[in-house]
Each structure stands twice: as structure tokens, then as C-alpha cells.
Amino acid sequence: MSLGRGAGEPGASAAGLEAARQRLDDPAAVARLDPYGMLRLIEGLADQAPAGYEAGRRAVPERPAGGFRAVVVAGMGGSAIGGDLLKGATAERLTVPVEVVRDYRVPAYVDERTLFIASSYSGNTEETLAAQEEAARAGARVVALTSGGQLGDLAAQRGWPVAKIPSGLPPRAALGYSLFAALGILEAAGLADDVPALVEQTVRALGEVRERMGMRRPLRDNPAKQEAVELVDRLPVVYGSAGIGAAIAYRWKCQINENSKHPAYWTSLPELDHNEVVGWEAPPPAVARQIRLILLRTGDESPRMQRRLEATRRIVEGAVAGLAEYEGTGEGQLARAMALLHIGDYVSYYLAIAKGVDPTPVRFIDRLKAELATMR
Template identity: 45%
Template sequence: MTLDDIQPLDTGRMYDLIRQFPDQLRDGRSRAQDVPLPAALDDLDHIVVAGMGGSAIGGDLVRTLVQPTAPVPMTVVRDYTLPAYVGPGTLLVASSFSGNTEETLTVLDEAARRRARILCVTSGGQMLEIARNEGYPVVQIPGGMPPRAALGYSFAAVMTLAERLGLAPADAAAWDEAMALLEAQTAACADPAGNEALDLARTLHGKLPVVYSGPGLMEAVNLRWRGQFQENSKVYATGNLFPEMNHNEIMGWQYPGAVHALLAVVVLRDRGDHPRIRRRLDVTGRLLGDRAASWTEVESRGTAPLARLLSLVNLGDWVSFYLALLQAVDPTPIPLIDALKEAMQA
């Protein structure tokens, strides 16, 4: 594969957007450094990130990173309504790339009625207008790209806010490690002549991806891989988390048939996985590996959790991009989502 092969299919320049991931992280972090916080941590009993799709996944990734250190819980809401516990002691981070996501705008209005503290992350639209009218602090990020391709901005903004609140330590060395790792990985995966992302995409081509991982740090990475296969590659993808998979889904592999011959399993592994999770992944691979079309394990890279998480997020984006090209589809357009939005507005 060459760049000349990529350009006719990649009309939305997803290749360039994925290459910009390290730069997005730097810019998103910078944009969130000086935004006023609506409350101190001592005044809060809960942090809620409200968003959908590409605007929500950044919150999920941050949630898994801060979980071991955060003194108050952090949750992500993908809905039109808020849980009953949201009130004056809640910080709501409303994340909408376009600023026009109807679910998030509905939740924003409800949070205001409940007197929650509010901060917005958006590129514009109605959310930016509301924030300016109501005096909500805003991390304004650049527009002009698909929300899923702006993850570097949304993740870095929310993670920086979490550090400033005290949900996790602000670790400059961890950020430096992550950026150096991502720069090297991006340079390698951007070479269409051959790289590990393209190799994995070839393994998945013509199959249905099944993404397995442990919980904790890999939970949201698992979700990101599936979402990118669905939106970029236009393939149906599913997955599950261990150990839960071992308590039910494993029995769906008992009698291999025509469906199983289409399933290409990708196991996301991390050095921080609980020893019993690692054992379960090993044993399950031995039991099921020959029942699937393929069984591939991918290990996170780096030392600190931040680098390990982002290494697999970025790799998954590249795999989904190359899988789209192998299927001769443009990774950027999302016609069924566009059609659904039009129908909902009718």
C-alpha cells in the first residue's frame, strides 16, 4: 500500500487527522490549563461527564485513569436524563464536539435546574452560546473534523481538568513518556508500506472483530476500538470484558459453526491487568483460540498508565483506518448516522 492508494479513498483526510493525535493532545492540554474551575474538590461529591459517541469516550478514558486515585467518583452519562444523585455537589462536564448534540444539551439544561456546577468542552454551536450566556467555564477546542477524530483534544482537556481538580496527580514525566511513545508509534503506523496496524487490519479483513480485554485501564480502550471499527471501517464489531466474559459469553463458543468462522478476536492486554485476569486471558485463549477465524493479542506499551492507555487508543485508530481502506470504503463519512439525524429532526 502507498500514499497514492490512500488518497482517492480518504476524501475526509482521516489519515492526517490520526497523525495529528500527539499534537491534539498537546493543544487540548494547553487549552484546559487556565480555564476557571467552577468548584474546588472539597465542595464536590461527584464528577459527571455528559456526552455521546466521540465526545463521550474521552471522559471514559479519563475515568479509567483516575479511578485508582480519585477521592470522589467519576461517571459518564450517555443519555437524555441524569441520575438522581446529580445536584449542587456535582460537577457536570458537558462534552459536545459540535455543541449541538441533543442528548447532551438536554442533560445540560437538567443539570442547571438541579444547580450542579457546570463546565463545557465544545468547539461551538448551541453549547458555546449557552455557556457564554450563563457564564459557564468553557474549554473551546477546534472544529472542522469528525468528533471521533478530535479525541486528542477532548481527552486531554478532561484529563487536565481532572488533574487540576485533584482527581489524579499532574505527572509531567508521564505526559512526556506518552508523547514520545505516540510520536514514534505514529511515525511507524503512518508508513503504508508496512506496519503493525496494517498487518492486524489484514487479519481482520472480511471478518467480524471481537474485542476482549480486562476491566480497569483497558475498559474504555476496548470500547474505543469497537467504535472505531464501526464508524471508520464500517464493520459490525462487538466485545466484552474479563472476568465477566468467563461467566456467560464463553458458552457461546461451545459449538463452533459458520458464525464462529467469521469472528476475528483481538485481545487487548496491559501489564497492569490483575494476575487472575492475565491467567483468565491465557486460559481462555487456549480454550477458544482455534474456534475463531483468528485470535490476536496486543499488549499496551509504556510504563505509566497514561502512555499504556494512549498507545492502544492510537494503535486501534490506525487499525480501523487501514481496515476501511482494505474494504475500499472512505473512513470519514457516516451516512447511516446522518440519515438517522435527519429522520429525528423531521
């Protein structure tokens, strides 16, 4: 699963790494560093799936004459990643396209035959509120996916269906609600079926990850804790395959950014093999010695993509300080994808603990929002 740290490589001191290891198996240290309970939220991801699905399937949109011909999910940050996963998970199931909009504007094709899911966990995301207004003016069938806020108020005023999810969570910790609520909305719109089976498969796969990666599993037997130690003084670069694999790689990157307060980068195959792979041919040695490459496999890659992953690994692994691979397990594509994603949740959490930082606050985002508020 992992290629470890090489001898003589620069980085954290031996004493610093040992302190990081000890924190990961010290309940008192974990409790001190995680006062808001991010671990509890990560471990509760499996419980969110059925609740999110129930919320979504009750939000029944009005079906246009001739049926829907497009699905658009508008959101930002943790509220948008569910849309990315929805797009990847339904690419081979739906006969209409799914697009994710992270902007104030919506595509020109949005009209009365568009199912428009306005996804804002807080209900106050300015980009999503602006996009929703454009979609409504274009006649789209709007469904609000939110815990409340301005979006919830607008939906109540205008009679839009609402997939109401619980409040009080960091948006990134509400992914199970937002993804499965979106799937429930598709079912309610007559665009998806077999969603209960997807929920059941996913819950089971996430439970297996929790058993293998949870806090009670000690460092010596816990791949997520071991990966966190490797990343303490490394820059992670995450590779996934196109489609849902790209969405998972992006989620890993974002979780490491937000939970670990740590830079990380991502991209996907096969596109990276047409540009980024050449960057490993002669990288600055001081930079290359800090890079840890993480390859993600959903288990559903085509034979050609599998060969490409193997070839890419062979070409790149000699240029970086370390390399690890992870593969999703479970029954069904979505279950395997969510299991792979959930490993990243645990890695990002343990990296925060190993570094001695609180995983929950996102102070730079709060600061940015405060500064933008003064510019209105």
C-alpha cells in the same frame, strides 16, 4: 502478535486480498480513498494531547464548600469516549467517583457538589444539552467541553467555564483534545495532579506507535496493515480487561464501525468469563469461521487478570477463525492505554483502505439524525 488465516477457510478471493494488500502500500490509492484526510487526523493524535490539556486547565470551575464529591461527564459517541478513558485512568487516583452519562437524564445524586463536564464536540448534541440543563437545575458546577455550537453559546450566556477545542473535525478524531481537556479540568478543580507528566508520557508513546504503524511503514513490517488484511472478510470481536481496558476495547469497536464501515463487537473480562465464553462451546460453524478475536492487554493487568486472559485465550482460540493480541507500551498506565488505543485507530483506517472505502463519512449516522429531525 497474530495467528493468521487458516488453510481452506472461506472468505475473500485470493485476488481480492492481493488487491487489498496493494492498496495499503499505494499512496495514490490512499489519497483517492481518503479525500478528507482521516490519516492526517489519526497521525495528529499526539499533537492534540498538550493542546487539550491547556484548554482544560484554563476552564476553572467554582469549587463548592466542602469540595467536589462526584464528577459526571455527559456526552455521546466520540465525545463520550474521552469520559470513559478519564474514568479508567483516574480510578486509582481520584478519591471521588467519575461517571459517564450517555443519556438525556442525569443521576439523582447530581447536586451542587458535582463537577459536571458537558462534552459535545459540535456543541449541538441533543442528549448532552438536555442532560446539562438537568445538571444546571440541580446546582452542579458545569464546565463546557466543546468547539462551539449551542453549548458554547449557553456557556457564554451563563458564565460557565469553557474548555474550547478546535472545530472542523469528526468527533472521533478529536479524542486527544477531549480526554486531555477533561484531565485539565480535573486539575483546575483541584482533583488531579501530575497531569503534565501524563501528557508528556502519552505524547511519547503515541509517537512510537506512529513510527511502527504509520503509512510509511510497508505492509511487510506494519502490524496494523497486516491486521487490516486479516479483517477484510472477518467479523472482529474485541476483548479487553475491566476498567480502562474495557474503554479501549470499546474504542476499537467504534473506530472499526465508523472508519471501516464494518461490524465489530466488544466485551471485557472478567465479566465475559461468566457468560460469553460459553457461547464458544458450540457456535454455529459458519459463524465461527468468520470470527477474528482480538485480545487487548494494557500491560497493567493484575497477575490474576493476566492468568484469566491466558486461560480465556486457550479456551476460545480453537473455536474461531483467527486470533490476535496487542499490548500497549510506554511509561505509565495512561500512556500504555493510549498506545494500545492508537493501534486500533490505525487498524480501522487501514481496514477502510483495504476494503476500498472512504474512512471519513458516517452516512448512516447523518441519515439517522435527518430522520429524527423530522420527528420533532
